Amino acid sequence: MDTLLEPFGYAFFRNAIAVATLAGALCGLVGVYVVLRGMSYIGHGLSHAIFGGAVASYALEVNLYLGAGIWGLVSAVLILLIARRRSIGADAAIGVITSASFAIGIVIISVIGSFTRNFDAVLFGNVLGVSTGDVATVGVVAGFIAVAVFLRYRQLLFTTFDPEVADVSGVSTARMDILLAVMLTALITVCMNVLGVTMIAAMLVIPPVVGRLLTDSFHRMLWISVGVGTFSGFVGVYLSYYLDWASGPAVVLTAALLFVFAYIVSSVKRRRLPEAALDAHI
Amino acid sequence: MNELVRFERVTCRYGREPVLVNIDLSVTEGDFLGIVGPSGSGKTTMLRAIAGAVRPIAGRIVRDRGATVGYVPQVETVNWYFPVTVREAVLMSRIDGRVVPWASDRDVRDADEVLERLGMGDLGERHIRELSGGQQQRVFVARAMLRRPQLLLMDEPTSGVDVRTRHDVMHLIHELHHDGLAVVITTHDLNGIAAHLPKLVCLNKEVIAVGRPQDVITPDVLERTYGAPLEVLSHGGMPVVVEHYPEVVEADERRVVPLREGHHGHPA
Numbered sequence A: 001m002d003t004l005l006e007p008f009g010y011a012f013f014r015n016a017i018a019v020a021t022l023a024g025a026l027c028g029l030v031g032v033y034v035v036l037r038g039m040s041y042i043g044h045g046l047s048h049a050i051f052g053g054a055v056a057s058y059a060l061e062v063n064l065y066l067g068a069g070i071w072g073l074v075s076a077v078l079i080l081l082i083a084r085r086r087s088i089g090a091d092a093a094i095g096v097i098t099s100a101s102f103a104i105g106i107v108i109i110s111v112i113g114s115f116t117r118n119f120d121a122v123l124f125g126n127v128l129g130v131s132t133g134d135v136a137t138v139g140v141v142a143g144f145i146a147v148a149v150f151l152r153y154r155q156l157l158f159t160t161f162d163p164e165v166a167d168v169s170g171v172s173t174a175r176m177d178i179l180l181a182v183m184l185t186a187l188i189t190v191c192m193n194v195l196g197v198t199m200i201a202a203m204l205v206i207p208p209v210v211g212r213l214l215t216d217s218f219h220r221m222l223w224i225s226v227g228v229g230t231f232s233g234f235v236g237v238y239l240s241y242y243l244d245w246a247s248g249p250a251v252v253l254t255a256a257l258l259f260v261f262a263y264i265v266s267s268v269k270r271r272r273l274p275e276a277a278l279d280a281h282i
Numbered sequence B: 001m002n003e004l005v006r007f008e009r010v011t012c013r014y015g016r017e018p019v020l021v022n023i024d025l026s027v028t029e030g031d032f033l034g035i036v037g038p039s040g041s042g043k044t045t046m047l048r049a050i051a052g053a054v055r056p057i058a059g060r061i062v063r064d065r066g067a068t069v070g071y072v073p074q075v076e077t078v079n080w081y082f083p084v085t086v087r088e089a090v091l092m093s094r095i096d097g098r099v100v101p102w103a104s105d106r107d108v109r110d111a112d113e114v115l116e117r118l119g120m121g122d123l124g125e126r127h128i129r130e131l132s133g134g135q136q137q138r139v140f141v142a143r144a145m146l147r148r149p150q151l152l153l154m155d156e157p158t159s160g161v162d163v164r165t166r167h168d169v170m171h172l173i174h175e176l177h178h179d180g181l182a183v184v185i186t187t188h189d190l191n192g193i194a195a196h197l198p199k200l201v202c203l204n205k206e207v208i209a210v211g212r213p214q215d216v217i218t219p220d221v222l223e224r225t226y227g228a229p230l231e232v233l234s235h236g237g238m239p240v241v242v243e244h245y246p247e248v249v250e251a252d253e254r255r256v257v258p259l260r261e262g263h264h265g266h267p268a
Helices: A002-009 A011-036 A041-059 A064-083 A090-112 A120-124 A132-151 A153-161 A163-168 A173-195 A197-214 A218-243 A247-272 B043-051 B086-091 B105-117 B133-145 B163-178 B219-226 B246-255
Strands: B003-014 B017-028 B032-036 B058-063 B069-072 B151-155 B182-187 B199-204 B206-211 B231-235 B238-242
Touching: A002 A011, A011 A041, A011 A132, A011 A153, A011 A173, A011 A197, A011 A218, A011 A247, A041 A064, A041 A090, A041 A173, A041 A197, A064 A090, A064 A173, A132 A153, A132 A173, A153 A163, A153 A173, A163 A173, A163 B043, A163 B069, A173 A197, A173 A247, A197 A218, A197 A247, A218 A247, B003 B043, B017 B043, B017 B182, B017 B206, B032 B043, B043 B069, B043 B151, B043 B182, B043 B199, B069 B133, B086 B105, B086 B133, B105 B133, B133 B151, B133 B163, B151 B163, B163 B182, B199 B219, B206 B219, B219 B231
Parallel strands: B032 B182, B032 B199, B069 B151, B151 B182
Antiparallel strands: B003 B017, B003 B058, B199 B206, B231 B238
């Protein structure tokens, strides 16, 4: 037992496991809306855009969270606005805005020439290096997102499922789009140093997909997704301590294993169902 | 009869393209109105304008402030793989006055009552994909009905469904109308649907004609609406639109070579 609890004796590990668990839960929560809108790639794109913002903030000597957050929010709103034009589509909008944003960051690096700051942590995550302040920041963002989803659950669901009828029924779909953009940007900005921009993208997609494989109900999918994100954050960091793996990939691989499990379970379930129940509308 | 919506010289556009031009129209309590016209004629825009989701760039739309509108989308636009059960889909329209995410006992009771009334009382926990065509349409009628509307708007309610489902859906709409609901539907189906409605609006960006089917389903009005000549016959007092494709028939006749002329190949 002492061996199992040994890592909790270190402050850096306690911070790491707390922040990874919170980040996993957050990704699971927001990721449901992202995946169901067919915008799975937005996490990947936006995290690169925010990386551009982080670099720019550093170069312009602006607070990293503030600069990267504003940069990411502008990118996210532009993506959602452009994605509303059906002739372009969400995937192309993400591609244009986020790569341009990332490119601006690279241009700033090349113009300024050299950096004393290492951006590896932003790119690949450094969960073992997080401070108590970082944990508090992620905690505040987690609280804000949880309250926002709680208070706007019905409007977010209606907008995600059927934006045109939601609009007609009195839901401000434009406001819901902006709320989603704010939540996504806040999430990626505070989790950058923890999971790294490349791993956030995976954690926004895998938990919701696991949820979707296991249920046909929206609220159950939401709970499963949050559960998978939370579990992956906790177990991933815990295992990384003993296996001496990088923490970010360990978290993502834990989630990926759960995906494999869910895929097998759902395949078995489908085989047991009569064909008529699978596609009754055809 | 109380007027629910009135259009006064309304013009709407998407981008630079006008989709509705100088529309004058009135929908009153107890109306059952069908909007017909070719694709791109502005039928869905008119429905959305009635619902208040499209703002005119000219003219004005006057609404009875106390009237609630229920909107039923085309089933072909629905994402059937979205993870919602029938009850969850119906409860989506209960967005007013409750902050917490979960539905109240009253909300659930109301949703189940509407589903029961539409003959789907035992299907609340089913996924929306696991329903027949008519049941899928009813889910969205139920969602609209949960708002307790005075005016029900339905976009192509029988599009993409078989004859039996079309009959079921139209039977349901007639029932709702008889219960006092004003109904406006758009349709492409002149013979199967439009000819059986009390009142039609023939639309092609502007209103070509308004009136009873026997008054507006005429060769002249249809040619102005669809931009193509259409023959209209009368069957038991009902207009029946006959579609001719003379150029196709002529081309077919040219391709089919009579065997008695001495050719031995198979006709194409």
